[in-house]
Amino acid sequence: MSQSVSCNSCAYYEDHVANSTKVAEHAGLCRFNPPVTQPEPNARGLWPVVTASDWCGHFSETRN
Structure with a gap:
């Protein structure tokens, strides 16, 4: 899968905190x-x- 269509490039991806107030690496x-x-x-x-x-x-x- 191309890196350009992975989650980190998606408008719906939020990378700062994963459900627990802790930063989740990658x-x-x-x-x-x-x-x-x-x-x-x-x-x-x-x-x-x-x-x-x-x-x-x-x-x-982009967000639709």
Whole structure:
């Protein structure tokens, strides 16, 4: 996969903090889809964590 269409180049990739207020090395959050629910009823949803070199079919250079 070309580096130009990987998550770190996508408009929906957020690279500064991954769900825990800790900086995740080479990882970030995918903001395209909604947060994923957790098994416990009172747990909050979490954004999907992806690596900078991941890719998917939702890649976009700009937010639509």
